[in-house]
Amino acid sequence: MPLRIGKNTLKLTTNPSVTGFAGVGGITEGEGPLAEEFDYIFEDDKAGQESFEKAESIFHKEAVERAITKAGKSKGEINLIFAGDLLNQCTGSTFGIRNMDIPYVGVYGACSTMALALALASLSVDSGAAQNAVASTSSHFCSAERQFRLPLEYGGQRTPTAQHTATAAGACVISTHTENTPCVSAVLIGKIKDLGIKDANNMGAAMAPAAAGTVAMFLEDTKTTPEDYDLILTGDLGKVGSTLLKELMLKDYGTDISSVHNDCGLLIYDMEKQDVHSGGSGCGCSASVLNTHVLKAISSGKLNRVLFVATGALLSATSTLQGETIPSIAHAVLLTGGERE
């Protein structure tokens, strides 16, 4: 049963386990430094489909099916799936999982979706509502570009602060505590922050205050310091947002996280060789990095305590056209090595 500690942190008293996890990517992700760690790289970003949106659903489905298989479960053993994505009305998820016959909770957190879905799946297992729950999300560069920015055919130039939406999906299975698996020990559901940023090509800046608020709140609630973590992993602030986060943490909260901080948007691509501007973004970026590289490192003992903080910019193309600012959010999940910790 979850136990509220401090103001907003929920400690999971049964230590739910991550029994299976998988990440899949597209062509650009397959050229990045984590390619070898991905479960599958699609050689065709359209995955044989007629549209980018349909392709995203195939990516999503692939990640979920691989995670369930790797957990040694059947779909019939999954009590709940928490899924969502960036596409209008979350069709990346719903069309991807529609034939799985699993009770479905649609979630929306923009690029924070992996942390949100993972937090809710873990809470559901910790409370006994589910024995096995899936958390999953996806994004696709081409479906996101034409939905949020410009049609690809237009060939619009991107600003240096812009991030590159990952063509990727990630999923994991959370189960009642199982020995020798990574565990979810605590979660924090974030609050919306809106500091008045309006530039939809600089979402790292819009999201950094939300990330800082969530990290600071988690540290305060759990009476811990950055040194208590092997990694504080944001997803996805990119280059601009990551620098801002570290500055904000120091300035507003007097906390230096620079020695343990990294960002999924900086890990997924080669920031020098790949043309991805400020780094990766999109729900699938942090989802695929978490469910490949990071959970593998926790499983193998390279990492023991990882605070995963995914951030989301809660804008729409319409809100931007209507001159609105960008409300942002960040949710945190504490992953640990389980017994080994």
Place this chain on the structure above:
Amino acid sequence: MPLRIGKNTLKLTTNPSVTGFAGVGGITEGEGPLAEEFDYIFEDDKAGQESFEKAESIFHKEAVERAITKAGKSKGEINLIFAGDLLNQCTGSTFGIRNMDIPYVGVYGACSTMALALALASLSVDSGAAQNAVASTSSHFCSAERQFRLPLEYGGQRTPTAQHTATAAGACVISTHTENTPCVSAVLIGKIKDLGIKDANNMGAAMAPAAAGTVAMFLEDTKTTPEDYDLILTGDLGKVGSTLLKELMLKDYGTDISSVHNDCGLLIYDMEKQDVHSGGSGCGCSASVLNTHVLKAISSGKLNRVLFVATGALLSATSTLQGETIPSIAHAVLLTGGERE
């Protein structure tokens, strides 16, 4: 703590209470039969804003603030808010609640959102993750029409099977058990059903199989029959979908629900006098009907056991243009009179 009974139903063993509830509507809703029961009717569907989208956020905010006030709580006492809506990237919710400083779980269930948010808020209270949690949603005829169908200025004619998106919002506060309040006794998270319906102007038909599946599963899991309920309330199948639901229940499950069934889409408008085709729809329809008329009737003892089943059509304008079918879902929440039952 939630207790899994049967295949998919979760019994809430602490009987979380609905300590506050509120519904607000626009002009057309103010001309309907439930107008007197609404907490507030906006005389201007734009609520003084520059756009329909911004107006929807004002409606959403109004419902949430009224529900919290009626619960006798302050915003600082609310541990979690579960909210979502039909607008792209759920901006109706996020822009409505962005200044409330409450941890926010974004949910997406199309028109099933009220039941989904209510189920999750109730689970969070039942598990101890929250002492007070808000569930809220909204919709707006004008923002939905131009997003999903045609610009209003086009004056397109609607088919008889089309439903009228309600300009309305509803919210409730779920709290640890409190005497003499309506309670949430059980919830069921639905599965996606897709029977191949493609007509986005006949969503009642697309959603009826999901509603039937959820009602049948709930009855089976809880070993109850329609006679055990004062009301099985769907939201929002409208005229076409409601007829289909009753037929499907009889044909596929051998269960006659006709004596206890009603639909929020048929209750919110005067089906003879108001020009709403097959009835109301949109997240705000079932949300406002539940959080005014229905919860008032449970509070006063007119109703004791209400199975609230909200349905959602998980399509997008893009999926329809790409020739996709309409996956649908229905979530169920059992509301009871508490001690009085």
